[in-house]
Amino acid sequence: MKIRPLPSSLALAAALALTAGCGLIPGTGSDKRTVEIWLMQDSVSDDFLDRFVKEYEKDHPSVDLKVTFQPWTGIGKKVNAALEGTDTPDVIEVGNTQVAQYAETDALMDLTLESVRDLGSEDWLPGLKEPGNINGSQYGIPWYAANRVVIYNKDLFEKAGITKPPRTRDEWLEISEQLNTGGDQGIYLAGQDWYTLAGFIWDEGGDLAVERGGAWDGALHTEKALRGMEFYKQLQSHGKGPKNADEQKPPQTDVFARGDVAQLIAPPSATPAIEKANPALKGKLGYFSIPGLTEDKPGAVFTGGSDLIIPERAGERAAAVEVVKALASERWQTDLARTMNYVPNKQALASVIQGQESTAAMAAGANADGSQATPTSPKWADVEVDNPIKPFMTKVLEGGDPGRAAKQASEKITAILAPG
Numbered sequence: 436m437k438i439r440p441l442p443s444s445l446a447l448a449a450a451l452a453l454t455a456g457c458g459l460i461p462g463t464g465s466d467k468r469t470v471e472i473w474l475m476q477d478s479v480s481d482d483f484l485d486r487f488v489k490e491y492e493k494d495h496p497s498v499d500l501k502v503t504f505q506p507w508t509g510i511g512k513k514v515n516a517a518l519e520g521t522d523t524p525d526v527i528e529v530g531n532t533q534v535a536q537y538a539e540t541d542a543l544m545d546l547t548l549e550s551v552r553d554l555g556s557e558d559w560l561p562g563l564k565e566p567g568n569i570n571g572s573q574y575g576i577p578w579y580a581a582n583r584v585v586i587y588n589k590d591l592f593e594k595a596g597i598t599k600p601p602r603t604r605d606e607w608l609e610i611s612e613q614l615n616t617g618g619d620q621g622i623y624l625a626g627q628d629w630y631t632l633a634g635f636i637w638d639e640g641g642d643l644a645v646e647r648g649g650a651w652d653g654a655l656h657t658e659k660a661l662r663g664m665e666f667y668k669q670l671q672s673h674g675k676g677p678k679n680a681d682e683q684k685p686p687q688t689d690v691f692a693r694g695d696v697a698q699l700i701a702p703p704s705a706t707p708a709i710e711k712a713n714p715a716l717k718g719k720l721g722y723f724s725i726p727g728l729t730e731d732k733p734g735a736v737f738t739g740g741s742d743l744i745i746p747e748r749a750g751e752r753a754a755a756v757e758v759v760k761a762l763a764s765e766r767w768q769t770d771l772a773r774t775m776n777y778v779p780n781k782q783a784l785a786s787v788i789q790g791q792e793s794t795a796a797m798a799a800g801a802n803a804d805g806s807q808a809t810p811t812s813p814k815w816a817d818v819e820v821d822n823p824i825k826p827f828m829t830k831v832l833e834g835g836d837p838g839r840a841a842k843q844a845s846e847k848i849t850a851i852l853a854p855g
Contacts (some may be wrong), residue, residue: 444536469499470754471524473517476504478528478741483774491761498754501751503649504802511536511816518542523748525755526560531742532809532816534575539813543574544745549756551577554763559782560801567809575742576763577780579771581702582736582806583631584796585722586709591619591697600723602730604666611673621673622698623690626832627681630737631700631725636663637735637805638727643824643850644810652851653845655827661837668832678832681825692716700725703776703793722792724799735805742779799811814852823847 438595474484490499503524505513518540529537537543550573556564559577563611567575587600595614601607615621624631633643640729641659644651654660674696677684682701691699692712697703710717724733743762745755747832761767764842768779769787776794779787785802788794800806809815818824825845831837 467497467499468751468754469501470526470758472500472502472526472528472749472758473505473514473524474502474528475510475741478504478775479771480774483771485847486770487762487767487791491758495757498757499556500758505568506623508509515540518746518748521748523746523747523750525745525751526758527744527746528578528741529575529644531563531575531577531580531740534567534742534744535569536815536816537744537810538569538572538574542747544747544749544752544756545572546576546745546759547571547573548819549760553760555781558783560780560782560806562779562801562807563740563742563780566811567742567744569811575744576759578741578743579768579775579777579780580730580738580740580797580801581704582586582740582797582801583634583700583702583775583795584722584724584800586691586699586701586703586705586793587719587723588691588694588697588716589719590611591695594619594751595697600721601726603726604728604734606730608669608673611670613677615673616724618695620675620696622670622676622700623674623687623688623696624667624671624676624700625680625682625684626671626676626678627828628700629681629822629824629828630739631810632663632667632824634725634734634806636660637807639663639666640805642810644812644815644818644852646810650854651814653823653847653848653852656838656841656845661841664828664831664837664841667828671832679829688712703797706793716822722796724796724803727803733799733803735803735807736800738801738806738808744783744833763842810852812852818848818851823851 454566483503491500492498514527514529514537518537563577563580567573591614601610611621617643639659639662641657641663642654644653687699688705688708689712690696692709694713706720725736727734743759745759747751749755763780765784768784771777772779772788776791778798782802785798788798823844827840830840
């Protein structure tokens with residue numbers, strides 16, 4: 436029996452019927468679809484989520500959104516289990532630096548076409564786009580960014596006669612020294628705040644690690660990286676931050692809240708914790724971008740934030756794509772930025788947060804030349820488990836040989852990132 440080809444119009448109609456019947460066209464057909472979404476705890480407010488869900492379900496009457504919040508603690512294991520199991524959500528929010536380790540398992544949907552065709556990926560922040568792009572394929576869709584700025588005590592600046600924030604690194608060192616007097620600390624900078632160090636290294640044109648021919652090598656021992664560490668050492672000397680601990684030991688927000696510290700390097704999201712510890716500081720905090728080498732360019736920063744991924748095993752992949760496209764759209768990026776004080780995923784949207792001092796300072800840093808996330812090796816998470824960058828920093832701050840300490844740290848990073 437011969438099978439006659441259908442006329443093109445009939446073939447198209449049949450294809451559409453089959454597609455609709457299989458549930459591949461979201462928002463059409465008679466069957467209700469439920470798109471299950473995992474978001475990270477506290478990443479969005481109840482108000483934002485309520486607005487998004489109501490409007491999306493109104494515009495897509497055949498789609499229900501089921502949102503579950505997940506704690507950050509232990510999320511890596513939970514996501515890996517979901518990617519490999521049968522009870523898999525359709526959309527997952529993940530840290531931008533986590534995408535590589537999930538993509539390595541071939542368990543994520545390739546969203547390259549959607550990112551170029553529908554989402555304007557050419558304007559995405561590099562620090563969000565690059566970690567989600569593995570070997571030329573886009574697996575993570577940038578959602579929002581958050582990065583470090585300088586939070587300062589306006590009263591201590593006024594007391595020292597400083598009327599405006601510094602615009603360059605040299606000015607920053609000068610005012611930090613000026614503020615570091617009479618029992619006040621010019622800046623509180625823990626000795627092992629390696630995210631802050633990374634920005635100084637990138638500003639000098641250096642790297643934490645570099646990829647050559649598919650293999651990753653530690654790069655802390657290079658001249659450019661060592662210049663970044665030298666600046667860190669100079670800045671850290673204008674306060675009493677511990678040389679052998681990170682920003683959590685003790686919590687730096689608690690130290691700053693005492694009221695005798697002029698500056699702190701932290702995301703603006705640290706503000707509520709500071710004001711809760713010392714309500715007298717409410718309304719007395721200012722913000723500026725981390726200064727760069729020249730006054731016309733802010734300093735590079737580690738760009739943290741979140742990407743959205745779709746598992747290959749997701750039961751409603753096509754509908755999930757539409758949800759992700761909506762969350763990453765200008766409409767909802769603007770709402771999210773204004774509601775949560777985040778940096779939008781596109782450079783062109785920086786204007787939507789004008790007038791918000793803390794977020795504007797953060798956006799300037801996120802858009803600065805050199806701002807990025809950690810190296811995109813799927814094994815970078817292993818580096819952070821027993822981080823060799825931290826003891827390197829302590830050795831230098833305590834007077835050790837910078838070149839030797841950096842070489843040792845680079846070798847450890849290379850060994851951790853080695854294939855196999």
